[in-house]
Amino acid sequence: MHEWYKIDNIDQIDSPALVVYPKNVAHNIELTKQIAGDIDKLRPHVKTNKMAEVCTMMLQSGIKKFKCATIAEAEMLGTVNAPDVLLAYQPVGPKVSRLLNLIKAYPNTRFSCLVDNMENATFISELCKRGNIVLNIFIDLNVGMNRTGISPEKALHLVKQIIPLENIRIVGIHAYDGHIHDENVEQRQKASDISFALANNIFQETEPLFSYPLALVMGGTPTFPMHANRHNIECSPGTFIFWDWGYKNMLADLPYQYAALVISRVISLIDKHHICIDLGHKSVAAENPLPRVHFLNAPDAKPIGQSEEHLVLEVADSGLFKTGDVLYGVPVHICPTVALYEKAFIIKNHEMTTQWNVVARNRYIQY
Incomplete structure (x- = not known):
């Protein structure tokens, strides 16, 4: 045998x-849907697979929202007609124009990106105005990863500064807690509760300022099972799709293949x-x-x-x-x-x- x-x-x-084994990919997709409970809570990150065919498998399974880290990944998602794509990266310099070109080239896809400071938000808004585009953005929070994002205590002020800008539209809060990968499930739960509390406080202060509901995007593969149990949240696992030795031996509670x-x-x-x-x-x-x-x-x-x-x-x-x-x-x-x-x-x-x-x-x- x-x-x-x-x-x-x-x-x-x-x-x-x-080499890739599609049968195991399909298993991992279905397991993720089961853990999430509600498919609308899923916004998988495609940084791991980088393949249009794998993204199509997720689309065919009913997943409609995605996250990515590069313009090329965003374009790949546009080519497969992904309905909703968050560029989980603050575009600067030429990346802004590239993103706006994608918006024009793939009208069936709703693109958005991250912003964590007023100077860049203004720059993005000005380029959008020249292109006659209104770009959806997420406010990026730093909840402990210490990589990108505005400090939570400064976030509400940034939101209020951005609201008057005509060509960018705040649609949610993004908070990646990739620093949390405790092997012990209880410890991972406690750490994710802390990051969620930081993000949710800003979310609760921000949402009343808008006439439409906002989205809260949190969690990579280690923490998405914890966040999936919360109300009104989108989770962004990525490594789950292929799995690896590191997570297999770190996250024994997740039976991916x-x-x-x-x-x-x-x-x-x-x-x-x-x-x-x-x-x-x-x-x-x-x-x-x-x-x-x-x-x-x-x-x-x-x-x-x-x-x-x-x-x-x-x-x-x-x-x-x-x-x-x-x-x-x-x-x-x-x-x-x-x-x-x-x-x-x-x-x-x-x-x-x-x-x-x-x-x-x-x-x-x-x-």
Whole structure:
């Protein structure tokens, strides 16, 4: 009996390569919908998958709202007619014009973006006015990530400053709490309660200033199950779609399945206890210390050295391997790993059937 990940026609795939299992992707989508309870609470982040076909799978499952981090990801969502796309990034400089070009090019998609200061809000509004566009924006709050966003105590003042601007329209509050990833569920719940309280206080102060309901967007993969139980909130998990070793071993309460792997081959038998494979820095995310990948069919192999095109593994007995052997690896961090590949090989019933372009790995598609 084959292990679930084994590929019968593996000789048709050169290594290193990214492989995706749509059956597991579908499982992860359905599990996310179950956890959310209400599909309207979901606004998945597409930074992990960067593939139009995966986004189409989410659309076909009933998900209508999405989040992204780059203009290319936003454009990818426009090409598949995603109804609602939040660029979870404050555009500056040429990015503003690029976003406005997307709004004109994809009229069936409702685009929005983040803002966290008045100077940039004014700049965006002025460009929108020149283009005869009214752009929807979310006020970005810093609730502990300390990366972007305005301090909560200053947010209401910013809202009141922005309201008179004619060509941008506040539609919600955004608060990413990516600093929360406690393994203990109770601790993660307590930490997410604190971040939610900060955001909700601003939300409650802000919403009465408008004649229409606002949205509150919070949570990545670790905290979205906590936020999904709250009223009037949109959750933005991203890594869930493919899953990885890091979250698998950190978030034991979330039974997602690996849906994307990297395949590699043994290229040299160094000595009795060391082998080398073709999985270098260019093929798996290298921002974490070793090990950066774990092998499903060689679980005891220990990565001890890596360079651009090589990964040296310590093994119990190199005699158990031969050059050309295929190793199936689970990256510690899948999101930046996907971005290293131009395409993914699609595996169905143990066969490579087609390829999907990792179209949004580039900073530009057209716009």
